[in-house]
Amino acid sequence: xxxxxxxxxxxxxxxxxxxxxxxxxxxxxxxxxxxxxxxxxxxxxxxxxxxxxxxxxxxxxxxxxxxxxxxxxxxxxxxxxxxxxxxxxxxxxxxxxxxxxxxxxxxxxxxxxxxxxxxxxxxxxxxxxxxxxxxxxxxxxxxxxxxxxxxxxxxxxxxxxxxxxxxxxxxxxxxxxxxxxxxxxxxxxxxxxxxxxxxxxxxxxxxxxxxxxxxxxxxxxxxxxxxxxxxxxxxxxxxxxxxxxxxxxxxxxxxxxxxxxxxxxxxxxxxxxxxxxxxxxxxxxxxxxxxxxxxxxxxxxxxxxxxxxxxxxxxxxxxxxxxxxxxxxxxxxxxxxxxxxxxxxxxxxxxxxxxxxxxxxxxxxxxxxxxxxxxxxxxxxxxxxxxxxxxxxxxxxxxxxxxxxxxxxxxxxxxxxxxxxxxxxxxxxxxxxxxxxxxxxxxxxxxxxxxxxxxxxxxxxxxxxxxxxxxxxxxxxxxxxxxxxxxxxxxxxxxxxxxxxxxxxxxxxxxxxxxxxxxxxxxxxxxxxxxxxxxxxxxxxxxxxxxxxxxxxxxxxxxxxxxxxxxxxxxxxxxxxxxxxxxxxxxxxxxxxxxxxxxxxxxxxxxxxxxxxxxxxxxxxxxxxxxxxxxxxxxxxxxxxxxxxxxxxxxxxxxxxxxxxxxxxxxxxxxxxxxxxxxxxxxxxxxxxxxxxxxxxxxxxxxxxxxxxxxxxx
Amino acid sequence: xxxxxxxxxxxxxxxxxxxxxxxxxxxxxxxxxxxxxxxxxxxxxxxxxxxxxxxxxxxxxxxxxxxxxxxxxxxxxxxxxxxxxxxxxxxxxxxxxxxxxxxxxxxxxxxxxxxxxxxxxxxxxxxxxxxxxxxxxxxxxxxxxxxxxxxxxxxxxxxxxxxxxxxxxxxxxxxxxxxxxxxxxxxxxxxxxxxxxxxxxxxx
Numbered sequence: 001x002x003x004x005x006x007x008x009x010x011x012x013x014x015x016x017x018x019x020x021x022x023x024x025x026x027x028x029x030x031x032x033x034x035x036x037x038x039x040x041x042x043x044x045x046x047x048x049x050x051x052x053x054x055x056x057x058x059x060x061x062x063x064x065x066x067x068x069x070x071x072x073x074x075x076x077x078x079x080x081x082x083x084x085x086x087x088x089x090x091x092x093x094x095x096x097x098x099x100x101x102x103x104x105x106x107x108x109x110x111x112x113x114x115x116x117x118x119x120x121x122x123x124x125x126x127x128x129x130x131x132x133x134x135x136x137x138x139x140x141x142x143x144x145x146x147x148x149x150x151x152x153x154x155x156x157x158x159x160x161x162x163x164x165x166x167x168x169x170x171x172x173x174x175x176x177x178x179x180x181x182x183x184x185x186x187x188x189x190x191x192x193x194x195x196x197x198x199x200x201x202x203x204x205x206x207x208x209x210x211x212x213x214x215x216x217x218x219x220x221x222x223x224x225x226x227x228x229x230x231x232x233x234x235x236x237x238x239x240x241x242x243x244x245x246x247x248x249x250x251x252x253x254x255x256x257x258x259x260x261x262x263x264x265x266x267x268x269x270x271x272x273x274x275x276x277x278x279x280x281x282x283x284x285x286x287x288x289x290x291x292x293x294x295x296x297x298x299x300x301x302x303x304x305x306x307x308x309x310x311x312x313x314x315x316x317x318x319x320x321x322x323x324x325x326x327x328x329x330x331x332x333x334x335x336x337x338x339x340x341x342x343x344x345x346x347x348x349x350x351x352x353x354x355x356x357x358x359x360x361x362x363x364x365x366x367x368x369x370x371x372x373x374x375x376x377x378x379x380x381x382x383x384x385x386x387x388x389x390x391x392x393x394x395x396x397x398x399x400x401x402x403x404x405x406x407x408x409x410x411x412x413x414x415x416x417x418x419x420x421x422x423x424x425x426x427x428x429x430x431x432x433x434x435x436x437x438x439x440x441x442x443x444x445x446x447x448x449x450x451x452x453x454x455x456x457x458x459x460x461x462x463x464x465x466x467x468x469x470x471x472x473x474x475x476x477x478x479x480x481x482x483x484x485x486x487x488x489x490x491x492x493x494x495x496x497x498x499x500x501x502x503x504x505x506x507x508x509x510x511x512x513x514x515x516x517x518x519x520x521x522x523x524x525x526x527x528x529x530x531x532x533x534x535x536x537x538x539x540x541x542x543x544x545x546x547x548x549x550x551x552x553x554x555x556x557x558x559x560x561x562x563x564x565x566x567x568x569x570x571x572x573x574x575x576x577x578x579x580x581x582x583x584x585x586x587x588x589x590x591x592x593x594x595x596x597x598x599x600x601x602x603x604x605x606x607x608x609x610x611x612x613x614x615x616x617x618x619x620x621x622x623x624x625x626x627x628x629x630x631x632x633x634x635x636x637x638x639x640x641x642x643x644x645x646x647x648x649x650x651x652x653x654x655x656x657x658x659x660x661x662x663x664x665x666x667x668x669x670x671x672x673x674x675x676x677x678x679x680x681x682x683x684x685x686x687x688x689x690x691x692x693x694x695x696x697x698x699x700x701x702x703x704x705x706x707x708x709x710x711x712x713x714x
Numbered sequence: 715x716x717x718x719x720x721x722x723x724x725x726x727x728x729x730x731x732x733x734x735x736x737x738x739x740x741x742x743x744x745x746x747x748x749x750x751x752x753x754x755x756x757x758x759x760x761x762x763x764x765x766x767x768x769x770x771x772x773x774x775x776x777x778x779x780x781x782x783x784x785x786x787x788x789x790x791x792x793x794x795x796x797x798x799x800x801x802x803x804x805x806x807x808x809x810x811x812x813x814x815x816x817x818x819x820x821x822x823x824x825x826x827x828x829x830x831x832x833x834x835x836x837x838x839x840x841x842x843x844x845x846x847x848x849x850x851x852x853x854x855x856x857x858x859x860x861x862x863x864x865x866x867x868x869x870x871x872x873x874x875x876x877x878x879x880x881x882x883x884x885x886x887x888x889x890x891x892x893x894x895x896x897x898x899x900x901x902x903x904x905x906x907x908x909x910x911x912x913x914x915x916x917x918x
Contacts, residue, residue, distance in 0.1 A: 009861045009864065009865055028737075028825075028829045029829050029830075058857050058861070062829075063822075063825055064822050064823075064824075064825030064826035064827075064828075064829050065822065065826065066819065066822055066823070066826075066849065066854050067854055067857035067858055067861065068849075068850055068853050068854050068857060069826075098856070098857055098860050098905055098908075098909065099857075099909060100909065103909070124860070124864070124901065124905065125860075125864060125898045125901040125902050125905065126902065185838060
């Protein structure tokens, strides 16, 4: 057996004949020293043999070293993690030191290798007599009379047939655990690991990192040494690469479909380090012809002034950046927490520049989905992620405490699932509806519910038709908006609940979803709240028609309309057709006799789509009715087909109706009894659910039938 | 790599220049910063009162702290501008450095800093300060004395001087290290005192 003594002091070990003196090896840095040592030993043909290391932890091997640098332990790390040394990687090592092990570990936690299998730690000077030292080391096992031969046999050194405990486990702790303020290495390593996971590479070749993006490649080339190998040994992988890829592939395919045609804004001072490259690879099946554009701000835009010293200019720069973000009309904003890098490393996460930007973007664009994309793993960051400032949170994996609990493959699948959810139908729909909300806010002329209008009144108890006059309050728009915002907010909370607990994103049955499934009643509570908010808004608008003898209230689901005596049937007024539909939804989901609820998220979206359609109808032909009421009512009826929707709006808010209702559904524009344009809408909505119930007046009958036929045909 | 030494003490400056010359030929040494337009990647800067009398240390640090590593050292006490500087590229060697021969610990630290400058991109931001300011001269003295005792060699005088005040039990009345005929037994006794007992007084 070969015994290799790595000690500059030349201690005289009992029973040990040192190999060639190490003083012949001269080098300025430890890596060079190590390779020169390996070269000499290879020449001496000593590496292939069975062997034992005796290493002085405080040995001083290079000219610039102090004893407290623990170069002996650094050499052991080299030995364990350098391939190509034949069996030397697994030789048993006895490491000795003047300091107790606890003291070494408290000063340098990275020296944890001393506790790994295959290493015996001894404290000097008792260790100088090997026999005594090992007896001391094994005293807890009460092996007080072991001879050196027996001890070495116990270590498996001299009996090939019984190798003993030579289990070699890669050393996993390293000194490269940078704090937040200096996480460049951590960041590089994180993106590198993500790329390995993305490519399904289990055992990378450091010498051939051509497939990596430039920033990452440069980093890996710089680490083409023991550091890379330490780090590589510490990789957390959750199984064979092929199996992990089999899970990842369908998730990514789904994501590329979802992301196609969309624009994503990515704001991160470290985007160029490889994360942008990874996102583009993730979002596009063919990066050469990307269907999803990821836009990043110019470097100048990210050079924000110091928040503490120059707060005024900082705020102006953040505002400008937020304006730029919104101008891109993104489907998703991916946002780093600390855009000022090390300058704000110790800033409270709530006050970090990324959060300032998120809040500024939300002022104009409150329903834009935001994914917080940060290396921070602090509890405060997690709390932020649970707030409504952002929609989701993904921790960039790194080193040390930033390593994360799961494997990089799991992280990759989780990221793809999160992107898929935030770019998916729910959030896209929310943004479209938010666009409608902005249109209501910005519209200069009055909506129909802001105008004074006389409606045809009901024929009640044989009396002649009367007028029903709508008298809007002055601040009706403000009142309506004060209800619309909570409605969208509640919807957003429902979507977040789905992400957090109930409905894992498509393709990610397990990853990212909690094992805790909240009771159905929790989600139902939110849905009920939402339907009630919708109902409140309808009641608010209907309260404008105080002259209506039917009261326009919700009793019996009668929302205004009149009884046509000639036809002996109830006739809904035009605006009430929509209200009826909405109330029907609400009653269906919140007033069931069995207390249950059959509402789905699609019902929620349908109700809100209907609500916005109802509110944004343009009644350009409706005027107050002077003169003889009966005659005017007739005139108003004749004018009815001219009521049109703002062209192009309705399809944007109606994906659910179009997707989920089996029979054709839509709204038509009609003029002079002729169908003019399908799917642009007017108040004559038809779908299979209401066609039979809607007692259409005779003069509309042919028009409806024609429309129905057209929709069915389309 | 460009190295600059700014030190009003000529003998120490010359000594450090020789150390730096082993690594690079591009070494500038000046007594005062204001004497020349110094450009360097690694700067060795004397931050004692004598230097402050001619140079504004704060301005010198501001000049180099962004792009260079600045190793500050002193013979008596560091001026406040250096002592309070928290910039990651500025580090103050924690023990006093002799004005004629800087001492082995400081020289080794300089050698290590010069050796690692080329690979600074792969080091953490804290590495420089941890290496220079974080150097523990007492621990180093203890380890070196123990190594010397085990080898039956005489420990270096400046190491013993530092420990004599802290661990009086290890020394006799004449200030000599108490040794046994057996080196291992000597080392065992001294080690127990150095690592298991509280220091007699706080190190400066």
